[in-house]
Amino acid sequence: MTLLKRCAYLIVLGVLFVGCTTAPTLSQSDVFETYGEIASFRKRLAExxxxxxxxxxxxGFRKAENKLNQAISLGRSKKDEAVADTMREGRVILDKAEADAITTKSLMREVLEARRLAIAAEADTIMADQFKALDKKLRQAAEQVEQGDLEAAKKWRPEMLEGYSEVELEALKQDATENARYDISQAIKSEADEYAPKTLKLAREELALAIAVLETNRTQRTKAKNxxxxxxxxxxxSIELTELIKEFDNRxxxxxxxxxxYQKQxxxxNESTDERLPFDxxxxxxxxxxxxxxxNYAELRKTELATRIDLQTRLAAxxxxxxEAQARFDKIQDLFSAEEANVYRQGHNILLExxxxxxxxxxxxxxxxxxELLDKIVTAIKSFPSPDVVVxxxxxxxxxxxTNRTLSQQRAETVASFLEKVGGVERTRLTAIGYGEARPxxxxxxxxxxxxxxxxxxxxINE
Structure with a gap:
């Protein structure tokens, strides 16, 4: 082979080699445009x-995200069959994750509402460590749902419900009373306990009342702050009185x-009035x-005192x-397994799903x-003295x-009829409603x- 031919052969081989080693790849945005199934999966995850x-x-969602990343990587290399296989696996995983999330959401409905209220009170910032610990327990319960162990997940509910409620209340207290606590601590440092104990006691009582308002009704934040x-x-x-008494002592x-x-004060x-004070x-x-x-000020104080006494009485009630309501709820909740029903407390009422x-x-x-399930429903109803019941x-x-509305109405009436004829529930206290598909x-x-x-x-209904 001549030198010219060898050079031409090497050039051709080089071009082929470079072409093989520098195969074009897609950008991530190109992948989403090229593979609609990846873009759709990504959108579904984001929602x-x-x-x-x-x-x-x-x-489940962690695994689904991993499948999305794998598909994107394969898509950038234009591996169409591998992308299709990965997305099929991803959809199966995501279907299960969404179903598990729905189950967790239904099982933890009250817990999630308590968590929402805690966030609204900024407990996730004010009580950050405690809030993170509760969220960790929520994830553990969710993982047990994913594993199919609903009974184990259900056992977390009382602890988390109480925990989120407590951090919400504590966050509200700290937000409303932070300045008052500081001022009282400064009064103590100034020795007001010794020189102005009565005034300092008033400050402490007002602080206690602010806390009591929140413990009774957490929506009364303005009243608590007042x-x-x-x-x-x-x-x-009390600080000013303490300083004044010390000044009298020093002089x-x-x-x-x-x-x-005192008379000079x-x-x-009285200087702004026309009449001089009769010090004689x-x-x-x-x-x-x-x-x-x-x-007017004295009347206000009198009203406040009456309100305080009434508040303490109502708080105890x-x-x-x-x-009593919690004890009844716990008893009814224990009647049903997680597979049979979700039991929710709504104030003094009980909802059986x-x-x-x-x-x-x-x-x-x-x-x-x-x-057997109907017998348990009857037992739950009869835990109340004379409740109204809505089926x-x-x-x-x-x-x-x-069609769905009619069918759901007939089924509700069938259950209500059983509760009346077999369970002994008075018909006047029973209401049957069919919602059809309106309340998924x-x-x-x-x-x-x-x-x-x-x-x-x-x-x-017990209210």
């Missing part, structure tokens, strides 16, 4: 995260000196001149009622397999609106979601 589902099925402001004023007043004031100083207050009269006559100007109550397709007859039927979105608790686009939406709910 789930925006809806707060990631914490409700953390392991009491905290009064606590600050009294604390600062070695006699009793007469103190009284003359009254005279200064008994002190009560002098005070009477100014007393009328303070009448509310606490007693809450304890029946998960295991089944009707034949398109039918309204109660199946024998449901008799509501719900369907999925398959079929027409009117899950996504109707999946079989798991549709199954969750086909349900009977029993609301036991």
């Amino acid at each position: 789930d995260e925006s809806n707060g589902l990631f914490n409700l099925a953390p392991e 009491h905290a402001l009064e606590a600050s004023k009294q604390a600062r007043r 070695e004031y006699t009793s007469e000196d103190v009284l003359l100083w 009254l005279a200064q207050i 009269l008994p002190n009560h006559e002098v005070v009477k001149v100014l007393q009328d100007k303070l009448a 509310v606490e007693r009622q809450n304890q 029946m998960r295991a109550f089944n009707f034949p397709s398109g039918g309204t007859d109660i199946q024998a397999e449901n008799f 509501s039927g719900h369907t999925d979105s398959v079929g027409g609106d009117e 608790v899950a996504n109707n686009e999946t079989e798991i979601g549709r199954k969750s939406n086909r349900r009977i709910e029993v609301l036991i």
Whole structure:
């Protein structure tokens, strides 16, 4: 082979080698434009995260994100078949993650509401460590749901419900009373405990009242802050009194000196009026001149005292009622397994979301397999002295609106009839309502979601 031919051959080989080693790859934005299934999967994940589902099925969504990243990497190399396989696997994983998240959301409905209220009170910032610890427990419960252990997940509810409620209340207290606590601490440092103990006591009482308002009704933040402001004023007043008494001591004031100083202060207050104070009269006559100007303030203080006593009485009554309601709720909750029903407390009322109550397709007859569950519902109702009961039927979105509404109404009436004729519940206290597909608790686009939406709910009203 001539030198010229060898050179030409080497050049051709080089071009081929460079072409093989520098195969074009797609940018990430190109991948989303080229592979619609990747873009759709990414959008679905983003919506789930925006809806707060990631914490409700953390392991499943982590795996789904991994599959998305794998698909993007394969797409950049234009490996079409591998992309298709990875996306099929990803959709299976994401379907399960969403279903698990729906289950967790239903199982932890009250916990998630308590968490929302805690965030609204800025507990995630003010009580950051405690809040993170509670969120960790929520993720652990969600992981147990993912593993299918609903009973284990259910056991977390009381602890988390109490925990989120406590951090919400503590955050509200700290936000409302921070300045008052500081002012009282400064008064103590100034020795007001020794020189102005009565005034400092008033400050402490106002602080306690601010806290009591929040413990009774957490929405009364303005009222609590007003009491905290009064606590600050009294604390600062005790500091001023302490400094004044110390000044009298340093100047070695006699009793007469103190009284003359007192009359001078009254005279200064009275300077803006036309009438001079009659210091040649008994002190009560002098005070009477100014007393009328303070009448409105005195009436306000009297009203506040009455309010404080009434608040303490109502707080004790509310606490007693809450304890009784919680004890009844715990008893009813223990009647049902996680597979049978979700039990929710709504104030003094109880909502039973029946998960295991089944009707034949398109039918309204109660199946024998449901008799035991119905007996438990009757037991729950009879835990109350004379409750009203609302039975509501719900369907999925398959079929027409009117058909679903009619079917759900008939099923609700069938259950209500059983509660009357077999359970002994007075008919006048029973209401049956069919909502059809109008109140879904899950996504109707999946079989798991549709199954969750086909349900009977029993609301036991004790208010």
